[in-house]
Structures are given as C-alpha cells and as structure tokens.
Amino acid sequence: MINPRFEKEAFKKDVEQNVKQLFRKTVDEASQQELYQAVSYVVKDAIIDDWIATQKQYEKDDPKIVYYMSMEFLLGRALGNNLINMTAYKEVKEALEEMGLNLNELEDQEPDPALGNGGLGRLAACFLDSLASLGYAAYGCGIRYRYGMFKQKIKDGYQEERPDNWLKNGNPFELRRPEYAKEVRFGGNIRVEYDDKTGDIRFKQENYESVLAVPYDYPIVGYDNHIVNTLRIWDAEPIVDFQLDSFDRGDYHKAVEQQNLAKTIVEVLYPNDNHYAGKELRLKQQYFFVSASLQAALTKYKKHHDDIHKLPEKMTIQMNDTHPTVAVAELMRLLLDEEGLGWDEAWEITSKTCAYTNHTIMSEALEKWPIDLFSRLLPRVYQIIQEIDRRFVAQIREMYPGNEEKVAKMQILRDGQVKMAHLAIVAGYSVNGVARLHTEILKKQELRDFYEMMPQKFNNKTNGITQRRFLMHGNPLLADWVTDKLGTKDWITDLSLMSGLKKWVDDEEALKEFMSIKYENKVRLAKYIKEHNGIEVDPRSIFDVQVKRLHEYKRQLLNILHVMYLYNEIKEHPEISFYPRTFIFGAKASAGYIRAKQIIKLINSVADVVNNDRSINGKLKVVFIEDYRVSNAEIIFAAADVSEQISTASKEASGTGNMKFMLNGAPTLGTMDGANVEIVEEVGAENAFIFGLSSDEVINYENNGGYNPMDIYNSDADIRRVVNQLVDGTYSQGDKEMYRDLYNSLLTAQGGSKADTYFILKDFRSYADTQKKVEEAYRDKDRWAKMALLNTASCGKFSSDRTIQEYVDDIWHLDKVTVEV
Ligand code: 26Q
Numbered sequence: 001m002i003n004p005r006f007e008k009e010a011f012k013k014d015v016e017q018n019v020k021q022l023f024r025k026t027v028d029e030a031s032q033q034e035l036y037q038a039v040s041y042v043v044k045d046a047i048i049d050d051w052i053a054t055q056k057q058y059e060k061d062d063p064k065i066v067y068y069m070s071m072e073f074l075l076g077r078a079l080g081n082n083l084i085n086m087t088a089y090k091e092v093k094e095a096l097e098e099m100g101l102n103l104n105e106l107e108d109q110e111p112d113p114a115l116g117n118g119g120l121g122r123l124a125a126c127f128l129d130s131l132a133s134l135g136y137a138a139y140g141c142g143i144r145y146r147y148g149m150f151k152q153k154i155k156d157g158y159q160e161e162r163p164d165n166w167l168k169n170g171n172p173f174e175l176r177r178p179e180y181a182k183e184v185r186f187g188g189n190i191r192v193e194y195d196d197k198t199g200d201i202r203f204k205q206e207n208y209e210s211v212l213a214v215p216y217d218y219p220i221v222g223y224d225n226h227i228v229n230t231l232r233i234w235d236a237e238p239i240v241d242f243q244l245d246s247f248d249r250g251d252y253h254k255a256v257e258q259q260n261l262a263k264t265i266v267e268v269l270y271p272n273d274n275h276y277a278g279k280e281l282r283l284k285q286q287y288f289f290v291s292a293s294l295q296a297a298l299t300k301y302k303k304h305h306d307d308i309h310k311l312p313e314k315m316t317i318q319m320n321d322t323h324p325t326v327a328v329a330e331l332m333r334l335l336l337d338e339e340g341l342g343w344d345e346a347w348e349i350t351s352k353t354c355a356y357t358n359h360t361i362m363s364e365a366l367e368k369w370p371i372d373l374f375s376r377l378l379p380r381v382y383q384i385i386q387e388i389d390r391r392f393v394a395q396i397r398e399m400y401p402g403n404e405e406k407v408a409k410m411q412i413l414r415d416g417q418v419k420m421a422h423l424a425i426v427a428g429y430s431v432n433g434v435a436r437l438h439t440e441i442l443k444k445q446e447l448r449d450f451y452e453m454m455p456q457k458f459n460n461k462t463n464g465i466t467q468r469r470f471l472m473h474g475n476p477l478l479a480d481w482v483t484d485k486l487g488t489k490d491w492i493t494d495l496s497l498m499s500g501l502k503k504w505v506d507d508e509e510a511l512k513e514f515m516s517i518k519y520e521n522k523v524r525l526a527k528y529i530k531e532h533n534g535i536e537v538d539p540r541s542i543f544d545v546q547v548k549r550l551h552e553y554k555r556q557l558l559n560i561l562h563v564m565y566l567y568n569e570i571k572e573h574p575e576i577s578f579y580p581r582t583f584i585f586g587a588k589a590s591a592g593y594i595r596a597k598q599i600i601k602l603i604n605s606v607a608d609v610v611n612n613d614r615s616i617n618g619k620l621k622v623v624f625i626e627d628y629r630v631s632n633a634e635i636i637f638a639a640a641d642v643s644e645q646i647s648t649a650s651k652e653a654s655g656t657g658n659m660k661f662m663l664n665g666a667p668t669l670g671t672m673d674g675a676n677v678e679i680v681e682e683v684g685a686e687n688a689f690i691f692g693l694s695s696d697e698v699i700n701y702e703n704n705g706g707y708n709p710m711d712i713y714n715s716d717a718d719i720r721r722v723v724n725q726l727v728d729g730t731y732s733q734g735d736k737e738m739y740r741d742l743y744n745s746l747l748t749a750q751g752g753s754k755a756d757t758y759f760i761l762k763d764f765r766s767y768a769d770t771q772k773k774v775e776e777a778y779r780d781k782d783r784w785a786k787m788a789l790l791n792t793a794s795c796g797k798f799s800s801d802r803t804i805q806e807y808v809d810d811i812w813h814l815d816k817v818t819v820e821v
Pocket residue numbers: 117118119120121123270272273274275276277278282359360365367434463652653654655656674
C-alpha cells in the first residue's frame with residue numbers, strides 16, 4: 001500500500017507548503033537546493049509516522065536488540081534510498097515531473113553523508129538497511145563527525161583534500177535528541193573509597209574533564225515493511241556553557257578546555273583506511289561514542305527490566321573491528337561501578353553481550369595503544385583492563401603450564417601496549433572474519449593461538465551488499481529488466497531468486513536487452529566523465545574499472561603498469577588488432593600516505609600521455625574519476641564491463657565492491673583473495689578471470705623471506721621496460737626522480753619491508769595474460785553477454801540480507817518484528 005503522503009496531489013501540496021514555510025518562496029522561485037530540502041521534509045514526515053509505529057511495536061514486543069557499534073557509517077545519500085524503501089520512488093518522480101521538477105537533479109543536491117572511509121563503513125550502512133528490511137530491532141551507534149571523508153580534488157595530477165562540510169545547509173533527515181544526552185569523562189585520577197559499614201569499595205574519578213554527548217537520530221527505513229530503525233550518532237557539547245563571569249583562574253581554564261574538547265572530539269573522521277595511527281584524539285573519539293551509547297542502552301534496558309543479570313537476553317553488541325573495543329571495559333565499569341555488581345557477575349554479563357568482527361589481517365592496521373596514553377586518558381577503564389588481563393594470563397598458564405611463549409603472544413597488555421584485538425577476543429563471545437578465506441587465515445595464521453584456546457568463538461560471516469541501493473537505485477534499467485524477466489519483484493527482498501535469470505542465458509533477445517542496458521549505463525557514465533573530468537570516452541570500448549581506496553595491497557600500481565605495457569605494445573605493433581579499452585580508476589588516498597599519492601599522480605600522468613597520443617587512435621583511454629564516493633559509485637558499478645579485484649592474495653579480507661560489480665553484470669578479473677573465492681565458486685571459473693599467486697603461495701613466500709623481483713626484472717624485457725619507464729621521464733616530462741620511490745619499492749628492500757612487498761612483478765605476467773583473455777572473451781559478443789548475465793544471475797549469495805540472517809542465526813539470536821499499519 002502506498003503511503004497516503006505520497007498520493008500525488010497531497011504530495012505536491014506538501015512540497016509547496018514546505019517551500020513556503022521554510023523559504024518564503026513559491027516552487028518557481030526556489031533554488032534546487034531549497035526544493036531538495038522541501039521534498040526531503042515531506043519524505044521525513046512520512047517516515048516519522050512509521051518510525052513512531054516501529055518504536056511502539058518494539059516497546060510492546062520487547063525484542064532483543066543489536067547495537068552495531070562502528071566508528072564509521074558510510075550511508076550515501078538518503079532521499080532516493082528512502083523513497084525506494086518506502087516504495088514511493090516512481091510516484092514521487094512523476095509527481096515532481098508534473099511540477100516541472102526532476103527527482104534526479106534534486107537528489108544531486110544532497111551532500112553524500114560520508115561518515116566512513118571505505119569498505120568497513122559501507123558494510124555498516126548495508127547492514128543497517130538489511131536489519132530494517134528483515135524486521136530486526138537494531139541501533140547503529142556512531143559519531144556525528146562535523147567533517148566526513150574529505151572531498152578529493154585532482155590538481156595537476158595530484159590529490160588535494162578539501163574539507164567536507166556536509167552539514168552546512170542543515171540536514172533534513174536528522175533529529176536532535178537532547179533529552180537523551182549523556183556525560184562522558186576523560187582523564188583525572190581514581191580515588192578508592194572504603195565504606196566502613198558495608199566493606200564496599202568504590203572507585204571515584206576525580207579531576208576529570210568531561211563532555212556532553214548529544215545524540216542525533218537518523219531513520220533507517222526498511223524495505224516495504226513500515227519498519228524504521230535508528231542510527232544514533234553522537235555530537236559533543238561542553239557540559240556547562242562557557243561562564244564569562246567566572247574569573248576564577250581554575251574554572252576559567254577548565255571551561256575553555258572543556259569547550260575545546262567538545263569541539264575537537266567530533267570534528268573530523270580520520271581518513272585512514274586499513275592503517276592504524278596511535279592518535280590520542282582518535283582514542284577519545286572511540287571512548288566518547290562507546291560510553292554514550294552504552295549508557296543509553298543500559299538506561300533503555302532498565303526502563304523495562306529490573307534484573308541486570310538478564311541483559312544478554314535483551315541486547316547484544318557487535319563491534320565493527322577493534323575500533324569500539326573499549327566497549328567491553330566500559331560495560332564492565334558501568335556494571336561494577338554504577339550498578340554495583342561483583343567482578344564475576346559483571347564479567348558473565350559482558351562476555352555474553354559483546355561480539356567482535358575482524359576486517360583485516362594487515363599488521364599495520366592492528367590497534368595497539370601505548371599504555372601511558374591509554375591509562376592517562378581512561379584511568380578507570382585501564383584498571384579494569386589490567387584485571388581482565390591478569391585473569392586471562394592465569395587462564396593461559398592453567399591451560400598451557402610453563403608455556404610463557406603463549407602468554408607473550410596472547411597477552412592483552414604487553415610491550416607497553418594495549419592490544420585491542422586481544423581484548424576483543426578475550427571478552428567477546430564471538431569472533432568472526434568477513435569471508436571464508438579470511439576466516440581460515442585468521443584461524444590458521446594470525447589468530448591461531450586464540451583459535452586453539454577458544455575455537456568455539458570463531459565463525460565466518462561472508463560480507464554482503466544491499467541490492468536496494470546498488471541495483472534498484474543505482475541501476476533502475478537493469479532492476480526493471482530483472483523484475484520483468486523473473487516475473488516478480490521478490491528479488492528485492494530475496495536475492496537468491498536472481499538464479500531464475502539463468503534460464504535466459506540462451507535467449508538471444510534477452511541477452512541483447514541485457515547488453516543494451518549495459519550500453520545505456522555506459523553512456524550515462526561517459527556523460528558523467530565528460531562533465532566532471534572533461535574527458536571523452538567511447539561507450540563502445542571495454543569499461544575496465546578499479547574503484548576502491550588507494551592502498552598498496554590493492555595494487556592499483558599493477559593495473560597502471562599494465563596500462564603502460566599495453567601502450568608500449570600498441571605503439572610498437574600498431575598493426576596488431578586491439579579492442580578499444582577505457583581504464584577507469586577512482587580512489588582516495590589517506591592524506592598522509594605518500595606512496596599512495598604518488599600512485600594517483602602516476603595514473604594521471606599515464607592518462608595525460610595516453611589520452612593525448614593521437615597515433616593510437618583512441619584505442620586506449622585512462623580516466624581517473626575525481627572524488628570517488630557512494631553517489632558516483634552507483635553510476636560506475638552499473639556501467640562496468642570488467643571488475644578489477646587484484647589485491648595480493650591473502651590481503652583483502654573480503655572486498656564488497658567485487659559484489660556490487662557482479663550484481664551489475666561485470667565479470668571479475670581478480671586474484672583468489674577475500675570474497676573473490678566465493679564469487680568464483682558461485683559463478684563458475686569459466687565466468688571469471690583469475691590470475692596470480694594463491695594466498696598459500698604468498699604466505700609461503702612471506703614466511704621464507706620474500707622473493708627476488710630482480711629475477712623477473714632481469715629475465716622479462718617487457719616488464720623491465722615498463723619499470724624503467726618510471727625513472728626515464730616518459731611519464732614525467734623528463735623528470736627522472738618523480739617516480740623513483742615507486743621504482744625502488746618494486747626492486748629494492750627498504751626500511752623493514754621487502755622488495756616488491758605486494759608481489760606486483762611476480763603477478764604481472766599472469767595478469768597481462770589474463771587481460772588478454774578478457775579481450776578475447778569480449779570480442780565474442782555472445783559469449784560475453786552470457787558471462788555478464790551469469791554474473792548477475794549468480795550474485796544471490798552476496799546480499800547483505802543473507803549475511804545479516806546468518807549473524808542473527810549464529811550470533812545475535814534476535815526476534816523478528818512486524819509492524820502493523
Ligand atoms: C584504525 C586506527 C586509527 C585510525 C584508523 C583506523 C582504521 C580505519 C578504518 C582502520 C581500518 C579501517 C578500515 C578498514 C576496512 O575498511 N576494512 C575493509 O573492510 C571491508 C568490510 O569487511 C572488507 O571488505 C575489506 O576487505 C577490508 O579491507
């Protein structure tokens with residue numbers, strides 16, 4: 001049933017009314033931004049009815065709640081997605097057209113809420129969508145950063161970062177909830193108080209600084225089920241307003257300090273992806289949102305329940321990587337110090353409530369906080385971790401008598417550091433990886449000792465993505481086609497039905513339709529590229545796409561070196577037939593990651609040379625799409641022919657972009673890494689292009705001192721030529737130093753890392769050969785169409801609905817809720 005709000009005439013009236021009330025204008029006078037806001041407020045109003053109904057239902061049914069704790073939620077734009085999930089997109093689009101307005105243009109007015117870096121943050125957003133769509137009670141808990149992921153500008157081929165002031169025009173979808181504010185305390189010292197009468201010991205924090213955490217709630221709209229869950233993100237405000245009449249020096253300083261703390265704590269998202277930086281402010285951010293979220297969760301629980309011991313029956317906390325792991329100690333603190341429980345009771349509750357997801361095996365991403373910093377900032381929490389550690393060490397010694405090596409490897413507090421992953425594993429009741437291969441590597445390598453000691457905690461949850469955003473919203477043409485061919489819309493909530501498309505694989509007409517939709521989407525992307533990058537690309541060329549964060553292990557460098565190789569080939573053998581190809585890149589580099597930034601510059605330099613060389617007849621084009629983010633990702637996935645997933649095997653925990661490409665009918669060109677393994681399993685090896693070392697081979701080399709890239713450099717003339725071109729000025733207007741560091745990184749060991757750490761030269765030949773096979777396959781139009789269609793038809797497993805159902809069945813044990821309307 002359509003929400004009466006979206007009945008056309010009523011909707012139009014509401015929009016007019018909003019334009020008038022908000023801006024004192026008529027629709028004709030209002031700007032696009034103002035119209036976007038006016039429309040959004042109408043949508044929000046409709047959402048709020050369902051939001052209230054959902055929360056009422058939860059009060060009534062009292063279901064178990066999952067709190068998904070994450071430093072990042074990479075939501076992407078809300079307006080279009082909310083309309084999709086309320087099944088009102090088409091009606092609203094038409095109503096707006098009747099008013100002379102274009103929904104897509106209005107959608108473009110919305111800033112991307114970019115409260116995340118990449119995979120981990122986007123996964124959290126997909127999970128919230130699935131939780132609401134499946135009807136589970138869930139809260140996302142995070143931080144309302146004033147500035148999200150930076151905006152990327154490319155100037156002269158270099159990345160420049162610009163602040164992302166996403167709140168500057170206000171935000172129609174958020175709701176400030178000052179009545180749920182909580183105090184969060186930092187620093188100071190702990191005084192121990194003895195109660196002579198009862199013999200109780202109390203721990204009092206003194207001389208601390210504190211901030212007020214004020215929540216902003218975002219509606220998370222489920223698909224066509226009237227369920228609206230909440231993403232609660234916290235803003236920081238000073239506890240007491242700055243007292244101008246306070247001339248007492250101490251007070252004055254404290255007031256200023258607290259104001260500064262409040263301002264800085266939520267100021268900006270750290271733009272590191274898969275890289276730990278031990279910054280004090282980052283730890284403050286972590287404790288800030290974790291403490292506020294837990295306090296709020298306990299308040300909510302106690303409103304309806306009086307036995308705190310039964311907490312694990314009604315709530316569970318999922319920690320998105322180690323970033324919120326301080327939660328286990330904070331929950332202990334609240335239970336011990338605020339609820340007055342004894343250690344054993346508190347531990348029993350905590351260790352049945354917290355669960356941990358690991359997203360990486362890269363050692364540089366592991367969080368290890370210096371003890372002095374940690375204990376200074378969170379003195380009471382640190383005491384509690386000391387006790388957790390003391391008891392855990394005793395447990396290790398009991399299980400492995402005399403084996404101090406085990407203690408050294410597994411201890412939480414060791415080498416002057418707090419090892420957050422160890423804390424998460426010891427205190428959590430579940431530890432999961434994010435793809436089958438990744439979980440196996442955790443069990444056999446990185447977390448082996450923990451697995452041996454507590455195997456029952458370990459489990460795999462292969463990632464997934466939401467088809468609502470990445471097909472329905474991002475690729476409406478294909479979505480309609482799928483509905484038509486399946487004869488049902490049910491795939492929107494049950495992606496396994498996509499396998500029904502397989503019966504069209506020999507139907508020429510269907511294949512033609514499928515490929516002409518791809519073509520339309522390529523035209524749309526070409527237009528975007530023309531508008532935003534000023535580069536002409538031919539939609540008839542192969543769109544070969546690598547979009548993801550820039551990281552050495554993801555090997556964008558391998559991709560661009562291969563482009564350089566192809567360019568040499570075309571120049572050298574102009575007579576050889578070469579199917580025109582457009583290599584499309586999109587990637588942000590962490591602001592301080594110098595080598596990643598050099599790779600961006602190299603990609604742009606190669607683009608400059610190749611795109612302006614008339615002699616190659618446009619056979620090769622290279623495009624670097626500026627400011628890759630959720631909103632343009634939707635357009636990019638829909639238009640891709642080839643999905644580049646070329647990480648060094650064993651390094652990419654899962655990947656989720658790979659699934660978005662597959663959903664949109666782009667075969668994978670990749671290594672046997674992360675979820676690629678499962679993608680190939682679903683679609684069949686004949687419908688993917690796999691190359692390179694296996695994870696076992698990589699791990700083997702790593703355990704035996706690496707390999708020698710000079711052997712390859714010396715024996716393979718094509719590779720040698722490409723590598724030399726990094727330092728002969730070909731791509732740097734004669735400057736031989738510009739790419740020297742990249743050159744060195746491939747050939748010589750440096751400061752702790754081996755030469756060619758990521759096996760780029762080792763995998764180069766195999767990559768180039770496989771790229772050749774891609775070209776051959778593409779030339780055979782019929783074969784390619786089948787392959788592409790089979791990818792879409794085989795993506796059923798990779799819905800985040802499936803992932804969430806597995807979390808519910810194996811870890812969270814939530815109750816399903818239905819909202820009556
Ligand atoms: C840690 C400490 C200090 C500052 C920043 C960080 C930090 C921030 C973000 C560390 C890691 C991240 C992000 C990690 C991430 O996105 N991992 C990806 O998670 C995806 C979802 O599971 C996987 O698909 C990817 O394979 C994995 O790389």
